[in-house]
Amino acid sequence: MLTRRQFLGLSGGAAVTGAAAWMGLLRDHAPSRGPTPPGADDHVLVVVQLSGGNDALNTVVPLDGRYHDLRPTLGLDDSTLVPLAGESTVGLHPALAPLVPLWEAGQLAIVPDVGFASDSRSHFESLDVWWSASPDHTEQTGWLGRWLDATDLASDNPLVAIALGGGAVPALRSTRSQATAVNDLAGFDLKVPPGSDRDQLTDAFAATASPAVSESLLAQAQRSVTSALRAVDVLASTQSNVPVEGDDPDAAAAGPVAAGLAAAAKLIDLNLGTRVILVAAGGFDTHANQAATHQRLLDDLATGVSSFFTTLGQRGHAERVLLLTTSEFGRRAAENGSGGTDHGHGGVQFLAGPGARGGLHGTVDVAHLADGDLPAAVDARTLYAAALSWLGGPTSELLAGHRDDLGLLTA
Amino acid sequence: MTDRATIAWLLRRAGFGMAPGELDQAVADGVTATIDRLVDPDGHGVAPAPDPWDGVDLALPGIGPGASAQARRAARQDQRDKALQAVEAWLDHLVTTPRPLHDWMAWFWHGHFVSGLDKVKAPFLLVQQLRTFRSLALAPLPQLVRAVTADPAMLVYLDGATSTGTEPNENYGRELLELFTLGLGNYTEDDVKAGARALTGWTVERGTGAARFVARRHDATPQHYLGADGVQDVDSVVATVTAHRACAPFVAGKLARAILGPGVDSGLVDDLARDYASSGLDTRALVRAILEAGAAGHGTEAVSQPVPWLVAAQRATGAVLPARVRLAGLRSAGQVPMYPPNVAGWPSGTSWFGASTTVARFDLAGAVAAHTADANPCMAAARAFDLDALADALGRPDGFTPSTRTALAEVRGDARAVLTIALASPDLAVT
Numbered sequence: 001m002l003t004r005r006q007f008l009g010l011s012g013g014a015a016v017t018g019a020a021a022w023m024g025l026l027r028d029h030a031p032s033r034g035p036t037p038p039g040a041d042d043h044v045l046v047v048v049q050l051s052g053g054n055d056a057l058n059t060v061v062p063l064d065g066r067y068h069d070l071r072p073t074l075g076l077d078d079s080t081l082v083p084l085a086g087e088s089t090v091g092l093h094p095a096l097a098p099l100v101p102l103w104e105a106g107q108l109a110i111v112p113d114v115g116f117a118s119d120s121r122s123h124f125e126s127l128d129v130w131w132s133a134s135p136d137h138t139e140q141t142g143w144l145g146r147w148l149d150a151t152d153l154a155s156d157n158p159l160v161a162i163a164l165g166g167g168a169v170p171a172l173r174s175t176r177s178q179a180t181a182v183n184d185l186a187g188f189d190l191k192v193p194p195g196s197d198r199d200q201l202t203d204a205f206a207a208t209a210s211p212a213v214s215e216s217l218l219a220q221a222q223r224s225v226t227s228a229l230r231a232v233d234v235l236a237s238t239q240s241n242v243p244v245e246g247d248d249p250d251a252a253a254a255g256p257v258a259a260g261l262a263a264a265a266k267l268i269d270l271n272l273g274t275r276v277i278l279v280a281a282g283g284f285d286t287h288a289n290q291a292a293t294h295q296r297l298l299d300d301l302a303t304g305v306s307s308f309f310t311t312l313g314q315r316g317h318a319e320r321v322l323l324l325t326t327s328e329f330g331r332r333a334a335e336n337g338s339g340g341t342d343h344g345h346g347g348v349q350f351l352a353g354p355g356a357r358g359g360l361h362g363t364v365d366v367a368h369l370a371d372g373d374l375p376a377a378v379d380a381r382t383l384y385a386a387a388l389s390w391l392g393g394p395t396s397e398l399l400a401g402h403r404d405d406l407g408l409l410t411a
Numbered sequence: 412m413t414d415r416a417t418i419a420w421l422l423r424r425a426g427f428g429m430a431p432g433e434l435d436q437a438v439a440d441g442v443t444a445t446i447d448r449l450v451d452p453d454g455h456g457v458a459p460a461p462d463p464w465d466g467v468d469l470a471l472p473g474i475g476p477g478a479s480a481q482a483r484r485a486a487r488q489d490q491r492d493k494a495l496q497a498v499e500a501w502l503d504h505l506v507t508t509p510r511p512l513h514d515w516m517a518w519f520w521h522g523h524f525v526s527g528l529d530k531v532k533a534p535f536l537l538v539q540q541l542r543t544f545r546s547l548a549l550a551p552l553p554q555l556v557r558a559v560t561a562d563p564a565m566l567v568y569l570d571g572a573t574s575t576g577t578e579p580n581e582n583y584g585r586e587l588l589e590l591f592t593l594g595l596g597n598y599t600e601d602d603v604k605a606g607a608r609a610l611t612g613w614t615v616e617r618g619t620g621a622a623r624f625v626a627r628r629h630d631a632t633p634q635h636y637l638g639a640d641g642v643q644d645v646d647s648v649v650a651t652v653t654a655h656r657a658c659a660p661f662v663a664g665k666l667a668r669a670i671l672g673p674g675v676d677s678g679l680v681d682d683l684a685r686d687y688a689s690s691g692l693d694t695r696a697l698v699r700a701i702l703e704a705g706a707a708g709h710g711t712e713a714v715s716q717p718v719p720w721l722v723a724a725q726r727a728t729g730a731v732l733p734a735r736v737r738l739a740g741l742r743s744a745g746q747v748p749m750y751p752p753n754v755a756g757w758p759s760g761t762s763w764f765g766a767s768t769t770v771a772r773f774d775l776a777g778a779v780a781a782h783t784a785d786a787n788p789c790m791a792a793a794r795a796f797d798l799d800a801l802a803d804a805l806g807r808p809d810g811f812t813p814s815t816r817t818a819l820a821e822v823r824g825d826a827r828a829v830l831t832i833a834l835a836s837p838d839l840a841v842t
Contacts, residue, residue, distance in 0.1 A: 051753070121600065122589050124755055158766075169762060181765030187743045188767060191774040193781040193827065200821065201828050205773055207818035208836045217712040217761070218812070221837035224764035231766045282753065287570040287582040337578020338570055343585070
């Protein structure tokens with residue numbers, strides 16, 4: 001009988017990792033495709049989803065008195081803003097200071113007024129549109145799932161696309177491909193009770209998946225066993241250096257973005273053929289007492305992104321990685337009575353990395369609000385088109401014809 | 412379906428599975444009597460369920476606004492510790508409850524009228540909300556919506572507590588319409604704003620955690636709301652929302668899909684919704700009709716979410732898990748009670764087939780098997796390698812799939828391994 005390790009195409013040994021594991025997967029599962037070695041040079045896209053609707057106006061702040069009229073208590077004092085060299089119309093939230101080196105290296109693109117033309121202020125409607133890139137709901141798949149289907153890279157390697165932290169997986173929904181969703185990389189391992197035979201137990205678990213049944217949900221449950229076991233074999237050994245949240249969150253150094261990006265850097269460094277990584281973080285729905293919360297969230301974002309590129313640079317991967325932020329909407333321009341902001345429309349997003357064309361690609365204009373909101377003047381698919389061209393393969397044909405009209409990548 | 416399979420289905424879908432002997436007893440009672448006991452336990456001699464948090468210390472932090480940073484930090488830690496005890500107490504209760512449908516409904520409402528401790532912080536407030544869900548589990552919907560709208564945990568979670576007449580906060584007013592009662596497309600942005608105004612004035616008292624209405628914080632201007640005029644307070648908002656034509660289909664559809672599975676026939680859902688509307692949103696009658704439809708064979712495949720799956724595993728095996736193991740496992744699986752991911756609650760469907768959840772099921776299955784007593788019928792069947800008896804004891808009288816039987820044969824002779832693989836199998840990942 002086939003053992004699980006043979007079934008999964010992995011050679012024996014306790015710590016099968018990296019290229020060896022990849023080559024094992026490739027050898028046993030894609031022989032007809034020809035063994036393309038994992039691209040140590042392939043471009044990687046990392047999407048950081050800021051769930052809840054990040055407040056654009058307190059992220060990239062206009063140097064305009066009308067801003068303070070809209071935000072009498074929540075407005076950030078001009079003197080506290082982080083100045084951007086060569087850019088006199090906006091400053092960054094003080095917590096974003098760690099992004100300055102990226103800006104000065106010309107590797108931080110800031111895009112204001114991003115969104116979709118639909119006017120829904122619902123989290124879930126907006127998220128659905130952002131994930132599918134389909135404001136009229138004609139697409140059932142995610143924008144990255146369509147790329148996975150079109151390139152066929154993920155049909156044999158579930159680690160081509162990995163979602164960390166849960167939450168943004170619908171962006172990876174596809175018709176044929178598999179993605180791997182890991183809530184918490186630190187706890188991602190098969191735990192076997194003392195006295196049990198680990199290999200025997202996991203072999204038996206793998207065997208529950210075949211022969212496949214025809215019932216739809218049961219068949220999907222079977223496939224989840226197979227792909228989870230593959231992912232465990234490769235990923236379980238990566239956990240040693242991932243920041244783990246301590247018992248006391250006050251003392252925990254890393255927030256969800258920083259922890260997710262640290263794990264992402266590790267995955268990229270392992271050269272598992274991973275091309276797309278989603279990192280999800282929540283808490284941006286700041287209806288009340290926004291100031292302290294937003295400070296903490298942006299601090300996590302900025303320190304996370306900054307250390308991510310530092311780590312990638314040290315390991316020689318920075319040149320092939322592009323980071324894109326997404327968030328379902330921006331927030332109302334005027335603050336509410338709870339020291340917070342309600343759901344709005346246009347948001348601000350970042351592209352970062354050596355491939356990004358640094359600069360402010362647009363204006364933050366509080367003089368021309370649309371129904372009390374920043375407008376969604378830039379279709380989010382413009383950013384998606386840049387992201388997909390970074391990955392290579394089809395772009396505008398997966399995005400209803402939308403292209404990167406802003407030129408968000410270096411040539 | 413045999414009556415045994417039908418009754419096992421009822422106990423899985425409208426409860427948390429079955430303890431040893433529970434299925435035999437229900438089969439002896441018959442399908443009709445089982446539905447009666449589930450839906451109307453008071454009228455059928457079922458023992459009252461104890462309060463899940465009886466004896467659990469849920470005291471609110473005794474610090475004021477001027478407290479030192481150190482005192483605030485200690486208070487936060489104290490509330491986090493109490494929160495974990497509150498979660499544990501609820502899980503323990505679900506495993507042993509004599510009124511599974513009532514507690515299943517409380518779990519359903521927790522995932523529908525969502526509040527979470529990530530924002531509410533104080534477990535006392537969330538426990539009070541869950542106590543409301545338990546006592547109004549099958550109450551007419553308007554009564555439940557009224558209670559939720561002025562519920563302290565909800566006032567914190569969706570910011571009603573800071574919403575004032577001069578500057579209303581739209582958070583609750585929006586989700587009330589979008590997620591709780593009507594669904595997208597049945598209201599306008601103006602309705603969201605009007606509802607937010609009419610619902611202003613409610614606060615939560617710091618010392619007691621009670622909801623309090625403060626007239627000077629309230630905007631009593633009559634609002635035009637969902638086509639009605641003169642809406643100006645919580646009662647008129649609730650009356651208007653629950654009288655809206657979209658309310659019965661929205662709530663009945665969600666409940667029908669939760670019990671009968673996502674593939675339930677849409678004509679059946681329409682019929683259930685129509686009867687729900689004409690009954691004045693009598694949830695008890697709706698649930699009875701849903702269970703009768705399921706017993707008549709209208710159920711479809713559904714995914715087992717991690718909490719109901721684990722509770723059913725513990726109910727069948729009698730295993731008691733260390734708190735740390737259980738909470739770490741559920742956290743990896745992506746479902747910790749009282750910590751929903753967002754205001755829409757936990758996702759349904761195949762997102763529970765992600766790698767983390769699958770691995771966590773395996774890990775938790777091993778922990779359950781490790782803590783199952785030798786005398787438990789599941790363990791006895793695993794030891795004797797009687798797979799039909801094992802499947803039946805786990806609530807699957809129709810047996811395991813051939814692939815799972817083959818897999819179990821690989822670990823024959825190791826009873827704990829047999830039980831682990833059975834619990835972790837794809838068979839039990841769907842219900």
